[in-house]
Amino acid sequence: MNNKNVSFEPTFREKVVRRIGKFVKKNRKFYFFGVIAVAVVVFVTALGSALYDNRKRLLSIACVLLFFVSSSSFSYPVLPMDVSFVSDSIRSEDVAGTTYVSAEVDVKDVADLETIAIDDQAVPGSGEFINGNTEDDAVYDGNGELLGEVLESDQISISEILNAEDETDNQDIEQEDNDGSVAESTQFSADDWNLMLVNKQHPIPDNYTFATAQISSGGKLCDERILSPLRQMVAAAAADGVSLVVCSPYRSNNRQEMLFARKVDYYLEQGYDYMQSYTLASQAVTIPGSSEHEIGLALDIITDGYSSLDEGFGDTPAGKWLAQNSYKYGFVVRYLKGKEEITGIEYEPWHIRYVGVSAATVMYEEGICLEEFWDEYLY
Known part of the structure; x- marks a missing residue:
């Protein structure tokens, strides 16, 4: 070989x-x-x-x-959709009895109080809203409100607020010093109910409960502890010739869950898988338990002659009055201009939140939002 x-x-x-x-x-x-x-x-x-x-x-x-x-909830596909990352859900209200009620309510278990307001009620089988918006073109704000014109059926006028029977009128607003400033000795606690921080990073505690009261005979609710200062603020504004109209107070966790589930179903019908649908829904609707409206301390305000939830409200007499005077009654404009990167929500001059007179005065005088207040005074 x-x-x-x-x-x-x-x-x-x-x-x-x-x-x-x-x-x-x-x-x-x-x-x-x-x-x-x-x-x-x-x-x-x-x-x-x-x-x-x-x-x-x-x-x-x-x-x-x-x-x-591609399947993780934290990855957001780039899609040609007008979806706001910081917005959450459609406006809704809760209905109680025809007489004044002050009941202990668990925000996780209020299904019996649920109803859908006429202005955002879905037409069965059509996928459209009575106000003309479809689920696809509806535009939401950062706290779950359906932006645009607010119908009269969803407005609480000055007369309704001031004339409604009030069992909490004996509650006085916190007293300030004679010079109008809050005493330096004021102490704040992270456990104060009025200072609760609620956002996507700080959801509502599972065991949180509060007593509700009707703002008017129409059945719209809020935390009963803010009813007296709310009425005093509305009366003071009226005395100054300014009309404040409440259009969206408390709404329940169950309502938020229904809105979120409906948004997921909408994207499923568009052909996305469940993970993609959940991801897209979380960009458009706040995950249940993360909206201030669920704790009864937040309100949306409009005025006679301007009934739209948009930035233009800040230029109205009512918007200017709120920005300059709401702190005197314990309320603040929750989402300030220039604080978007901190709050994660765009400027909303119509959205006010009760924090108490002492905290509200500090926030007003220092020009800070609630997140900054927590960083400086509570952490």
């Missing part, structure tokens, strides 16, 4: 190294650069060889990572 000489072709690395060696022999002054070039060639070819030898394994890992990223 004849032996045959088997010859092997030099590798790419060997060819390049040989060429560099020949060049360096002819040009000794480039010896140092030749050594560096050889090191780079060895490193690059070794890396390329390792990647090629493990190509199947690396491809499998890449596929797993791609699937994980």
